[in-house]
Amino acid sequence: MANCSVCGRKAVYVLRHSGMAFCEKHFLEYFDRKVRRTIRKYSMFRPREHIVVAVSGGKDSLALLYYLVKLSRKRAPGWSITALVIDEGISGYREQTLRRFEKVASELDVNYEIVRFRDEIGKTLDEIVTEAHKRGLPYMPCTFCGVFRRYLINKYARKLGGGVVATGHNLDDIVQTFIMNVLNNEWDKVVRLTPVSGPLSHPKFVKKVKPFYEILEKETTIYALLNGIYEGFEECPYAQLSPRWYVRRFLNFMEERNPTLKYSLLRSLESIVDLLKKQGVGYSGEILSCKLCGEPSAHPICRACELRTMLGLKLRELRANTAEGKGTG
Secondary structure (H helix, E strand, O other): OOEOOOOOOEOOEEOOOOOOEEOHHHHHHHHHHHHHHHHHHOOOOOOOEEEEEEEOOOHHHHHHHHHHHHHHHHOOOOEEEEEEEEEOOOOOOHHHHHHHHHHHHHHHOOEEEEEEHHHHOOOOHHHHHHHHHHHOOOOOHHHHHHHHHHHHHHHHHHHOOOOEEEOOOOHHHHHHHHHHHHHOOOHHHHOOOOOEEOOOOOOOOOEEEOOOOOOOHHHHHHHHHHOOOOOOOOOOOOHHHOHHHHHHHHHHHHHHHOOOHHHHHHHHHHHHHHHHHHOOOOOOOOOEEOOOOOOEEOOOOOHHHHHHHHHOOOOOHHHHHHHHOOOOO
């Protein structure tokens, strides 16, 4: 390993495209500057803000929670932070990440809410996968997981009084999704891959931001390790069933030969988003309220309710929506 380019100490990280090396101290300073620059560049947070951090218990979301809590206490006293955890119910996997999350949350003394698929959707993800197989539904586990997670994050961020949801998506996540959308010819989804996203016109929609938008996955991993909030790696048992698994391996393989590849893909994404918006690509119509649950939707029935109906699950939000009084529109 090289020595730190700043002070000469043993380096923990080397920027392969420039050769710049950082010791632990100067890596943490580099990481902090980079994230704060991203937050400022895209105006992610207001001086006074209730930030709901969507946490899975993995390295990226734990790193984001840790970073934002520390930043708020040091530089942004007007921020309040709540962690929101969605427990999908993945046996042998989620239990471990929840234990790690609760340990970190206790050390940070941060408020949090745990929302479970079983309570809100009617089944755990494991049970959903089994039911989908029985019914012959042509969807991967990640489809159900992604749709229901996004649905519950928005719903509970609003219930918690959050003004913005921060997610731990890093640069690797963004460019992987970009490639997958291109392969599937889903240009409307490419338009949504921005650091600040979402149709803000619907009263039930909570703005989503990605503070790690320009941070490599390896950098969030090192940050988590150096701060003692990440001790090991557990992979979701459904991960290798997703096309993302292959795209991720391919991009990592290519980056070994071209250290600037992922940054170049991010810049390409930004250029393409600008071009697509000028062409009017992307959803530009009225944001509706789902007729079944009242949550924001591009269609009369939201994707979450559509999938639950396919699975034969009871739409539990109907009672809550009626009590809320203004759900459907």
